[in-house]
Every structure is written in C-alpha cells, then in structure tokens.
Amino acid sequence: MSVTRLLVLTWAALLLLLALTVAASFLLVGPPSLAAGIGIAAAKAALIFWVFMHLREDTGLLRVVAIAAFAWLGILFALGGLAYLG
C-alpha cells in the first residue's frame, strides 16, 4: 500500500471513530458513556501515534520513550484518585 493511501485511510478511520463517539454520547449514559468516550479517544490517539507520528517505523526503544509519559500519567491518576476513592 502506498504511503499516501495509508495516510488517507488513517484519516478516514479517525473521522469514522469521531462519528462513533458522537453517536455513543447520544446512546449511552454514566460509566458506559465514559468508557466509550475514553476508549474511542485512546483508539484515535493510537492511530495518530502509530501512523501519523511514525511509531510503526521506529525502533522499540523509541516507541517506549514516545509512550512513557502515559505511564507517568497513569501514576498521577492512580495516586490522585486514591485520595477520593478511599
């Protein structure tokens, strides 16, 4: 598959996911709605990182560096949430 074709298909997939997340906001409420919103956003972010930001071409070490911040973010959320869930 040519690079241009891959980029345009990725863009089309992103728009499809956007339509899906808007539709989900009309159909779901509460925790399922939150899960759909965050889940679809994560799928879109993964597509952007993998194709548009070239992680699919990069080495393993570079991939780890690129997504390491999300691990730190997980720690921030876990520790921040603990104070309120207890």
Next chain:
Amino acid sequence: MTESVSPYTDRRQRHAADMMGMYLFLGTEIMLFGGLFAAMALTRLQHPAEYVAHSRELHLWIGAWNTVILLTSSLFAALAVHAAREGAGRAAARWLGATAAFGLGFLALKATEYTLEFREGLLPVTGGDGALSEPVQRLFMHLYLVSTGLHAVHLTIGICVVTGLAWRLRRAESARAIPVEITGLYWHLIDVVWVFLYPVLYLAR
C-alpha cells in the same frame, strides 16, 4: 582532511536521536495537559450529575466540526512529511500551508464558540459569567476555558512554526525531512490532546 565530530555512527542513529529528543519534550506536554485531565476526572468523580449537566451546555456540534478540521490538518501535516522525505520541498511547503490554514480555521471556529458562550453568560470571565450560578458549574467552565485556552495557545505556536517552515521551503528544490518530521510530531500531539479534550468536556453523559 576534516575529522568528523559528529556523535552519530550513521543517519539512522541521528534520526532516532532527533525523534527521541522531541518525544521527551512531548512527554512534558502530555504531563502538562495530564494535570488538567486529572482535575477533570476528579471533578467528575465527585460531582457526576453536575458534571454531565454542565457538559450538556457546551456546543457539541461546534466541537465535532473542530475535531474534523484538526484531524484533517493532521493528515496534511503527515502528507508534508511524506513529501519532504521524497525530497519534494515545494510540495511539502504546500501541505504545510494547508496545515496552517486548517489550524487557523480551528481557531476561528473556537473564537466563535467562545463568543457564543460569552453571550450565554457561561464563560468565567468579567462580563461573561452572568449565567454561572453553581460552584461546580463555575469549576467546570474554568476547567473548560483553561484547558481549551492552553490548547489554543499550543495550536497558535504550531501555526507559527508550520508557517515559518512552509515559507523556508517555498522555493526549495529539495528538503531536509527532519525539521518537517519534528514539526509534524508537535502538530499531531496537539491533535491528540484535542482528541481527548473533546469527549471529556463535550460528550460527558
């Protein structure tokens, strides 16, 4: 004979080092916005019903169209990188110009949205907050204004960098791909931030 002082053994290693430096910087950006997302998560955890009620007051369709604009601008940025890698400087400049134009389109629509919210009394600024009655509503709209405002500042910086790069490449017969790639990474990260801001702020139900 000149002795090379380059710390790199080959081009591939140099490319990886450049990308890694940029990803480290983007990590600090992720943490910057991450703090705001953590604040939104805890606000929703503590006030689930109010959070949803105030999310419903935002302009869902303006946000959706702005997402379309930003995702399309990211496609153009990716096409600019592809052109630069092929050595097509002018084509890269044209795609970068399109990227910046769509970025400006996003800002114009965002400004229209802020104006509407100001008139509705929902914006927590002097003269625009007449309809803000509850503390949680005020907190939600503050989080909305600060996070989308910080995003708009980043996008403005992105537009300046992309425009500058397009100007430099406008008559280039060839192009060094790395500056275009690094600028592209920054642009795509701004896109990723919006991809999360949109459902978290506009689509809470």
